[in-house]
Amino acid sequence: MSMKRIESLNDFVVKFANVNGSGSASANELFAKSFLRMGIPVSPRNIFPSNIQGLPTWYEVRVTEKGWLGRRGGVDLMVAMNPQTWSQDVKEIEPGGYLFYDNTKPLPPSKFRDDVNVIGMPLTEISNATFTDARERQLFKNIIYVGALSALMDIEPGVIAELIGEQYKGKEKLLKPNLNAFQMGFNYAGEKLKGMLGLKVKRAYAVGDRIFMEGNAAAALGCVYGGATVCAWYPITPSSSLAEAFTRYCQKLRVDPDSGKNKFAIIQAEDELASIGIVCGAGWNGARAFTATSGPGISLMSEFVGLAYFAEIPAVIIDVQRGGPSTGMPTRTQQSDVLKCAYLSHGDTKHVLLFPEDPHECFNFGALSLDLAERLQTPVFLMTDLDIGMNQRLCKPLQWDDARVYDRGKVMTAEMLDGGKEFGRYLDVDGDGIPYRTYPGTHESKGAYFTRGTSKNPYAVYSEAGADYAYNMERLLKKHDFAKTLLPKPLLTPAREPARFGCIYYGSTSPSMHEALEALADKGIFVNALRVRAFPFQDEIYDFCQSHAKVFVVEQNRDAQLKTLLVNEAGVNPACLISVLHYDGTPITARFIAREISEIVSALNVRPIKKDKAA
Amino acid sequence: MTYVLKPKLHHPMLAKNKLGFTRRDYEGKVSTLCAGCGHDSISAALIQAFFQLDIQPHRVAKLSGIGCSSKTPDYFLGNSHGFNTVHGRMPSVLTGANLANRDLIYLGVSGDGDSASIGLGQFAHVMRRGVNMTYILENNGVYGLTKGQFSATADKGSKAKKGMVNADAAVDTVSLALLMGATFVARSFSGDKQQLTPLVEAAIWHQGAAFIDVISPCVAFNNHPGSTKSYDYVREHNEAVNRLDFWPSRDAITVDYSEGGVIEVPQHDGSIIKLRKLDAEYDPSDKINAITHIAQAAAKGEVLTGLLYLAPDAEDLHQHLNTFEAPFNRLGEKELCPGSALLDKINAGLR
Numbered sequence: 001m002s003m004k005r006i007e008s009l010n011d012f013v014v015k016f017a018n019v020n021g022s023g024s025a026s027a028n029e030l031f032a033k034s035f036l037r038m039g040i041p042v043s044p045r046n047i048f049p050s051n052i053q054g055l056p057t058w059y060e061v062r063v064t065e066k067g068w069l070g071r072r073g074g075v076d077l078m079v080a081m082n083p084q085t086w087s088q089d090v091k092e093i094e095p096g097g098y099l100f101y102d103n104t105k106p107l108p109p110s111k112f113r114d115d116v117n118v119i120g121m122p123l124t125e126i127s128n129a130t131f132t133d134a135r136e137r138q139l140f141k142n143i144i145y146v147g148a149l150s151a152l153m154d155i156e157p158g159v160i161a162e163l164i165g166e167q168y169k170g171k172e173k174l175l176k177p178n179l180n181a182f183q184m185g186f187n188y189a190g191e192k193l194k195g196m197l198g199l200k201v202k203r204a205y206a207v208g209d210r211i212f213m214e215g216n217a218a219a220a221l222g223c224v225y226g227g228a229t230v231c232a233w234y235p236i237t238p239s240s241s242l243a244e245a246f247t248r249y250c251q252k253l254r255v256d257p258d259s260g261k262n263k264f265a266i267i268q269a270e271d272e273l274a275s276i277g278i279v280c281g282a283g284w285n286g287a288r289a290f291t292a293t294s295g296p297g298i299s300l301m302s303e304f305v306g307l308a309y310f311a312e313i314p315a316v317i318i319d320v321q322r323g324g325p326s327t328g329m330p331t332r333t334q335q336s337d338v339l340k341c342a343y344l345s346h347g348d349t350k351h352v353l354l355f356p357e358d359p360h361e362c363f364n365f366g367a368l369s370l371d372l373a374e375r376l377q378t379p380v381f382l383m384t385d386l387d388i389g390m391n392q393r394l395c396k397p398l399q400w401d402d403a404r405v406y407d408r409g410k411v412m413t414a415e416m417l418d419g420g421k422e423f424g425r426y427l428d429v430d431g432d433g434i435p436y437r438t439y440p441g442t443h444e445s446k447g448a449y450f451t452r453g454t455s456k457n458p459y460a461v462y463s464e465a466g467a468d469y470a471y472n473m474e475r476l477l478k479k480h481d482f483a484k485t486l487l488p489k490p491l492l493t494p495a496r497e498p499a500r501f502g503c504i505y506y507g508s509t510s511p512s513m514h515e516a517l518e519a520l521a522d523k524g525i526f527v528n529a530l531r532v533r534a535f536p537f538q539d540e541i542y543d544f545c546q547s548h549a550k551v552f553v554v555e556q557n558r559d560a561q562l563k564t565l566l567v568n569e570a571g572v573n574p575a576c577l578i579s580v581l582h583y584d585g586t587p588i589t590a591r592f593i594a595r596e597i598s599e600i601v602s603a604l605n606v607r608p609i610k611k612d613k614a615a
Numbered sequence: 616m617t618y619v620l621k622p623k624l625h626h627p628m629l630a631k632n633k634l635g636f637t638r639r640d641y642e643g644k645v646s647t648l649c650a651g652c653g654h655d656s657i658s659a660a661l662i663q664a665f666f667q668l669d670i671q672p673h674r675v676a677k678l679s680g681i682g683c684s685s686k687t688p689d690y691f692l693g694n695s696h697g698f699n700t701v702h703g704r705m706p707s708v709l710t711g712a713n714l715a716n717r718d719l720i721y722l723g724v725s726g727d728g729d730s731a732s733i734g735l736g737q738f739a740h741v742m743r744r745g746v747n748m749t750y751i752l753e754n755n756g757v758y759g760l761t762k763g764q765f766s767a768t769a770d771k772g773s774k775a776k777k778g779m780v781n782a783d784a785a786v787d788t789v790s791l792a793l794l795m796g797a798t799f800v801a802r803s804f805s806g807d808k809q810q811l812t813p814l815v816e817a818a819i820w821h822q823g824a825a826f827i828d829v830i831s832p833c834v835a836f837n838n839h840p841g842s843t844k845s846y847d848y849v850r851e852h853n854e855a856v857n858r859l860d861f862w863p864s865r866d867a868i869t870v871d872y873s874e875g876g877v878i879e880v881p882q883h884d885g886s887i888i889k890l891r892k893l894d895a896e897y898d899p900s901d902k903i904n905a906i907t908h909i910a911q912a913a914a915k916g917e918v919l920t921g922l923l924y925l926a927p928d929a930e931d932l933h934q935h936l937n938t939f940e941a942p943f944n945r946l947g948e949k950e951l952c953p954g955s956a957l958l959d960k961i962n963a964g965l966r
């Protein structure tokens with residue numbers, strides 16, 4: 001009886017199980033990029049547990065000509081390079097899938113599965129025969145397996161040679177042995193492993209002009225383009241690489257060529273309290289400033305965010321969300337800070353949130369958030385997550401309109417003050433709730449004021465009078481409401497046929513959602529989908545809920561946080577909302593969404609539903 | 616109260632500085648602190664210093680934390696922007712403000728609770744970074760605003776108004792500032808205008824992190840019976856104290872003593888603080904010497920006052936970061952945005 005073999009062209013999942021620090025990252029990236037060069041979309045994901053025993057790290061590559069960039073789930077080919085995680089890795093392979101491993105040292109049959117095709121290759125032996133240095137032997141083993149996979153899958157060798165050439169441009173010493181190692185793997189597999197793998201690729205034309213970038217880098221670049229000059233941060237996974245990318249881009253793009261001086265200041269602060277304090281000080285004084293952090297950092301920033309809300313100070317906070325506390329799931333993705341950020345701090349506070357779906361939007365919203373913070377004179381949260389932030393994602397190229405002018409908001413200048421314009425720091429002069437501000441040092445005798453929390457009248461004079469407090473609080477509410485007009489609108493993806501059901505989703509759920517919508521439509525389940533991109537919610541969101549019998553709210557958290565916000569803030573009837581929740585720390589998949597929704601739909605069709613069915 | 620509401624009309628006879636401002640142009644709102652509070656005396660010294668230095672008031676940014684001390688920036692330099700931030704976190708806000716506009720003069724005002732308790736971390740780090748500022752710590756050993764709890768600078772063994780005895784060691788802020796890298800470190804007494812005003816002036820001139828710990832008695836929560844050294848005790852021993860005036864309660868305490876001299880100053884709670892003024896030969900450029908002197912004085916139960924340390928080659932944060940000369944808050948898209956052509960190049964590198 002011959003064993004089942006998965007056969008697939010341009011559509012499969014490969015997972016690499018590696019030891020951290022073994023040099024696998026750049027080899028794996030080379031592998032992923034080779035598909036892009038052949039015009040086939042890929043979606044890679046880093047999986048790196050916080051617990052570093054055995055230093056395991058995984059890299060999962062979904063090859064998908066159709067362009068589904070969400071995580072698929074399941075593994076068709078496991079490249080098992082970490083003995084410590086062997087059994088767990090072998091278990092994960094789909095029946096009929098493949099296990100590729102280093103067979104330099106023989107393993108007992110008990111280590112394998114009957115329903116998995118095994119491809120062994122003496123990687124260590126081959127590497128050791130050519131390279132003498134221990135580090136080189138380790139490093140080139142990775143390139144050798146890329147060579148072998150290339151032969152097994154029909155990846156065009158020219159594409160890899162080109163990528164290696166780009167990577168080691170000007171470093172001839174490294175270029176040669178890399179090409180050599182690649183060729184060794186390619187030749188060995190071509191001769192000895194021919195026909196053993198049923199996962200193949202063929203040149204396609206499905207990538208177009210898209211770029212391949214991490215969300216953290218894109219958000220950082222958005223802050224460079226958007227004019228941030230001050231960045232203060234404290235290291236925390238998964239946000240650290242954002243501040244690091246900002247540093248790198250600034251060193252390239254923001255050093256004054258004449259003087260050699262920096263048009264940026266980056267402070268690695270002593271903690272998140274100081275990070276946000278520095279951002280508030282800079283914002284108060286008229287510079288564009290941001291910080292990047294994750295959940296625990298947001299918790300620490302809570303007090304300052306309240307002050308910034310009441311004192312009306314522009315501040316941009318990028319929250320690369322992860323799973324909970326420091327000893328929780330710091331290296332796993334979630335959308336679990338939504339409610340916390342929406343209402344962060346003491347007193348009646350509400351904040352502006354932006355939900356980018358991918359690096360392209362991280363860039364756009366990064367720049368936009370700096371405009372919004374100054375226009376609205378308030379903290380603005382850019383809510384990304386680990387899945388978008390720390391993985392390279394295929395997305396539309398970044399764009400910038402050179403005619404674009406920064407929106408510096410309502411700033412009263414010395415000329416305006418001399419011209420007799422009345423200045424009341426907390427006075428609503430335009431009916432939008434947004435007052436004018438002055439930068440410190442503006443005028444010899446006019447426009448100075450004392451900044452404090454809520455005990456003030458519209459002219460920033462100390463007051464504990466109830467009427468003054470109420471006026472201010474209502475004006476802040478008006479301002480929050482006005483923010484809706486400036487925020488990115490929700491985006492509708494209509495179903496192929498008229499639909500009773502609607503679905504609301506946001507952020508990194510996007511690619512899996514789109515794939516799920518296709519799968520559902522193929523089964524005859526039609527769902528109109530609305531991607532929410534900002535809070536406070538525009539009327540379109542309410543109208544969307546009103547015009548569907550039931551609306552699924554798909555989220556990556558346990559507590560249905562966006563749903564709560566929809567009920568609380570958009571006045572949506574909770575009876576018409578059904579949560580679809582994924583919160584195990586892995587990115588949500590299309591399979592999960594489609595299964596959940598189709599189950600609920602069939603249940604709804606069988607009997608009238610009484611209560612929300614939560615997943 | 617130190618100030619009563621004065622008519623804004625300036626008397627023609629009022630002395631003017633080089634800029635044509637009178638001292639009153641450096642004043643602020645009427646103080647709401649308790650009569651006799653040391654903090655008001657410090658505000659007066661600040662007003663005097665800015666007036667004498669011919670600084671345009673609006674070129675100063677005043678930042679503070681939370682506390683009675685932190686309220687005072689509202690009571691001087693009324694034409695300057697001020698920022699009452701959050702408890703213990705003024706240093707970070709001042710750092711950010713300083714980064715946004717390096718052309719202004721930054722004055723940080725804080726209390727001992729603000730700087731040595733809740734804000735000890737930020738206090739230490741702002742000194743490390745060498746932020747160009749004048750940092751005034753109005754040190755009364757208690758939380759004035761929250762009604763008399765101990766702060767971290769309260770001496771071990773001192774007794775609070777409600778009877779609690781402090782069992783914790785005191786934080787010495789000048790030693791800490793020195794160790795953390797402040798490049799100007801001084802200590803003074805709120806009642807010693809003669810000493811305090813020139814120290815403030817020197818701190819403002821200093822291009823780096825300048826710190827002055829100013830001992831500043833709280834009249835409300837340190838004047839109670841049961842103190843080991845009571846008010847009466849001090850009165851009885853008044854004669855024994857050299858060159859000492861004695862003030863009735865609720866008046867601000869002032870002192871006048873010469874370089875190298877020691878003075879025992881009774882506090883409102885009846886305790887005595889022994890101040891020793893550095894003598895004229897003291898060399899403030901030697902950091903190790905400064906640390907030794909402070910420790911030696913402390914061993915004798917004395918509090919050393921004067922300019923303790925002045926780094927000869929002070930640098931500030933902007934130098935460390937090699938920042939652009941123009942204030943960041945004046946830079947727009949022209950100076951900051953790399954433009955679409957460069958973005959296309961970046962895109963090309965990401966395929």
Ligand SMILES: Cc1ncc(C[n+]2csc(CCOP(=O)(O)OP(=O)(O)O)c2C)c(N)n1
Nearest residue numbers: 682683684702726727728729757758759760
């Ligand atoms: C986060 C926070 N905790 C507590 C308080 C309450 N609080 C206000 S002022 C203060 C102590 C101030 O002491 P200090 O800095 O010595 O100032 P003083 O009033 O003595 O001049 C405290 C605890 C607060 N405002 N914020």
Ligand code: SF4
Nearest residue numbers: 649652683759833834
């Ligand atoms: S309570 Fe103490 S510190 Fe506060 S104003 Fe009164 S005397 Fe000054």
Ligand SMILES: [Mg+2]
Nearest residue numbers: 726727728757
């Ligand atoms: Mg105090």
